[in-house]
Amino acid sequence: RKLKNLPPGPHPWPVIGNLLSVLSPCPHVDLARLSRVHGPLMLLKFGAQPVIVASSPESAEQILKTRGSAMSGRYIPHSLRMRDHTEHSVVWTDCTENWKMLRRIARTQLFTTKMLDAHIRVREEKVAEMLSYVAGKKGGEAVKITEFVFGTLLNVLGHVVFSRDVFRYGERGDEVGMQRLIREMLYIAASPNLADFYPFIGGLDLFGLNRACLERLRDVTALWTPVVKERRAVNDHSKQDFLQVLLDNDFRDPQINAIFLETFGPGSETSSTTIEWAMAELIKQPSKMAKVVEELDREVGTNPLKEADLPRLQYLDACIKETMRLHPAAPFLIPHRAVETTPVMGYTVPKDYQVLVNAYAIGRDPKHWTDPDSFVPERFLETEVDYNGNHFQFIPFGAGRRMCMGLPLASRTIPLILGSLLHSFKWELPDGMEPEKLEMNGKLSLTLVRDPPLVAIPKLRM
Numbered sequence: 001r002k003l004k005n006l007p008p009g010p011h012p013w014p015v016i017g018n019l020l021s022v023l024s025p026c027p028h029v030d031l032a033r034l035s036r037v038h039g040p041l042m043l044l045k046f047g048a049q050p051v052i053v054a055s056s057p058e059s060a061e062q063i064l065k066t067r068g069s070a071m072s073g074r075y076i077p078h079s080l081r082m083r084d085h086t087e088h089s090v091v092w093t094d095c096t097e098n099w100k101m102l103r104r105i106a107r108t109q110l111f112t113t114k115m116l117d118a119h120i121r122v123r124e125e126k127v128a129e130m131l132s133y134v135a136g137k138k139g140g141e142a143v144k145i146t147e148f149v150f151g152t153l154l155n156v157l158g159h160v161v162f163s164r165d166v167f168r169y170g171e172r173g174d175e176v177g178m179q180r181l182i183r184e185m186l187y188i189a190a191s192p193n194l195a196d197f198y199p200f201i202g203g204l205d206l207f208g209l210n211r212a213c214l215e216r217l218r219d220v221t222a223l224w225t226p227v228v229k230e231r232r233a234v235n236d237h238s239k240q241d242f243l244q245v246l247l248d249n250d251f252r253d254p255q256i257n258a259i260f261l262e263t264f265g266p267g268s269e270t271s272s273t274t275i276e277w278a279m280a281e282l283i284k285q286p287s288k289m290a291k292v293v294e295e296l297d298r299e300v301g302t303n304p305l306k307e308a309d310l311p312r313l314q315y316l317d318a319c320i321k322e323t324m325r326l327h328p329a330a331p332f333l334i335p336h337r338a339v340e341t342t343p344v345m346g347y348t349v350p351k352d353y354q355v356l357v358n359a360y361a362i363g364r365d366p367k368h369w370t371d372p373d374s375f376v377p378e379r380f381l382e383t384e385v386d387y388n389g390n391h392f393q394f395i396p397f398g399a400g401r402r403m404c405m406g407l408p409l410a411s412r413t414i415p416l417i418l419g420s421l422l423h424s425f426k427w428e429l430p431d432g433m434e435p436e437k438l439e440m441n442g443k444l445s446l447t448l449v450r451d452p453p454l455v456a457i458p459k460l461r462m
């Protein structure tokens with residue numbers, strides 16, 4: 001280690017290395033704890049795979065910005081190594097010419113204000129449908145928040161992508177269609193895979209995880225193939241959606257499939273889990289809930305919440321930021337990889353080492369946040385700190401060249417859905433549970449989800 005000037009880290013055991021630290025349900029918490037002993041830049045071994053972990057705003061800035069180009073590769077989990085897909089992927093390729101072209105199109109044509117504004121009305125309609133679904137529940141019936149929020153997000157994304165719904169209320173969300181396929185893919189991709197720990201067995205797909213992902217990919221692609229075919233055939237240019245932009249730019253089917261999957265996949269689960277955590281935090285603290293509801297009543301009155309109202313809802317915005325600080329949907333961002341050997345904070349990070357940035361540890365770093373483990377939305381009313389990638393103590397969307405592409409959409413849909421659920425309903429816990437008894441346990445699947453999921457009883461307010 002001394003010879004190569006590698007970062008410090010816990011002693012790796014023979015064969016398993018430091019695997020025990022990552023096989024727990026909350027590796028982000030375990031690695032945050034280890035970083036207090038070994039420092040903000042650590043080296044661990046997940047089996048035979050060396051992994052660098054950055055756990056402070058300073059080390060994150062080095063990885064994502066100062067040395068951003070050298071650290072911009074991706075480590076692709078073996079279960080997701082699907083040749084036809086990864087070749088056209090934005091999420092999983094290194095910063096190739098193709099990736100640059102896709103990001104440019106996303107920035108200049110897909111996630112633009114004009115494109116997002118074109119769908120305001122339809123987003124508001126999708127949220128209204130969600131509210132009527134919840135209002136239609138029998139009095140006193142408890143609902144699982146993610147089930148219908150995830151479906152609503154898929155419909156919002158469905159309209160942005162190809163102007164169609166992809167989810168029907170009333171179907172059990174975890175059993176049908178795109179919701180099931182995307183969830184299963186995320187679940188399989190997040191399952192511990194020996195091939196990631198011992199790369200020399202990678203090609204064998206011993207537990208069939210790669211095959212299982214490929215099957216889901218084929219099934220989910222089949223859901224939109226007829227829509228793409230029909231649009232190509234009619235040659236109708238009236239629609240303002242991603243599909244039209246991609247067809248106008250001569251994209252081929254495999255490229256379209258990759259972009260659709262990487263809109264529905266990262267776009268739904270991350271936003272849905274953020275809304276669920278925010279509701280749980282607010283239900284647990286009735287005084288904060290009262291403040292956010294008071295703001296909604298004052299600014300929106302008895303009308304349905306509109307996107308145009310959002311800039312006035314500063315406390316709601318602060319609640320969402322505080323939720324993302326405490327429960328970042330992607331606590332390790334998406335795994336990076338060093339594409340060349342690079343000096344970082346006085347150490348050497350060798351080429352091809354996997355690099356994780358622990359956004360969870362950073363959001364709770366006591367050097368940068370007072371009372372870091374408490375839910376205090378007020379702190380975001382008094383600071384300029386934002387999730388735009390310029391403040392490394394708060395990076396739920398990442399920062400630098402691989403920063404989240406969907407932020408402009410997420411920053412509209414999350415407050416619209418959360419605000420509407422809080423404005424229209426009063427939420428109570430089942431079986432008369434006291435709010436302060438609500439547990440705030442999470443587990444890391446591909447995203448940081450609540451465990452168990454939040455179940456609550458809606459009571460109509462207006």
Ligand code: HEM
Binds near residue numbers: 092267
């Ligand atoms: C709460 C909502 C969301 C959160 C917290 C989130 C978070 C993130 C994070 C942490 C990254 C990786 C940054 C890195 O590795 O350096 C990322 C990348 C990405 N996100 Fe999001 N995201 C959200 C919503 C969305 C939405 C709505 C979409 C699309 C509709 C989206 C599409 C993407 C894509 C395509 C990438 C890959 C970018 C690249 O590798 O170049 N995300 N997101």
